[in-house]
Amino acid sequence: MPKLNINGKVVEVDVEDDTPLLWVIRDHVGLTGTKYGCGVAQCGACTIHIDGVATRSCALPLNAVTEEQKIVTIEGLGADKPHPVQQVWAELDVAQCGFCQVGMIMATASLLAQNPTPSEDDIRAEITNICRCGTYGRVLAGVKLASERMASNKG
Structure with a gap:
């Protein structure tokens, strides 16, 4: 099963490799701050950080991300105190x-x-x-x- 480093925690997910990262984050990890808007990486509602770079997650398949990459969602951005x-x-x-x-x-x-x-x-x-x-x-x-x-x- 694929593993992801999300907000500093490694999580294992049981989903198809081509599942968009947005749905992995929302439906399988349970972090619902990241939103679905367009599904084609145009509107930006699904923006997360991967290794510090703003990335639109709705059109990015799970298999495009490795466990070594650090994913940060809105929940992780201000985890200790508001950014x-x-x-x-x-x-x-x-x-x-x-x-x-x-x-x-x-x-x-x-x-x-x-x-x-x-x-x-x-x-x-x-x-x-x-x-x-x-x-x-x-x-x-x-x-x-x-x-x-x-x-x-x-x-």
Whole structure:
């Protein structure tokens, strides 16, 4: 049976190798924070991190991931204390309905880990998640504020 390292725990799953990772995480591991939106890796609601990189899990088969790779879901992002992005999202009321925001938060956290001070163009190029409520202005403000806060905590 395949094994996965999810949020720092190795789990064994009894599923077909071509099962999308999203369904493994939700239905077999029981972590339901990651959402299903489109099923074709376009909307970003299913965004997780694999080795720190934002990855859309709905179209990624289980057999594309190894036990050595570290998978982080929204549940693992702020496991000890809320991640700075999660804190800013709550403070600025970034989410409206909230459905897509898990993916937005995961994409933002990955972006800021790789590029701590992204320009507006960088943000627009990297955060390509779709929000049906149109909270893009608040998302942009949230990314900028999280970047500032994370930078000030390092110095």
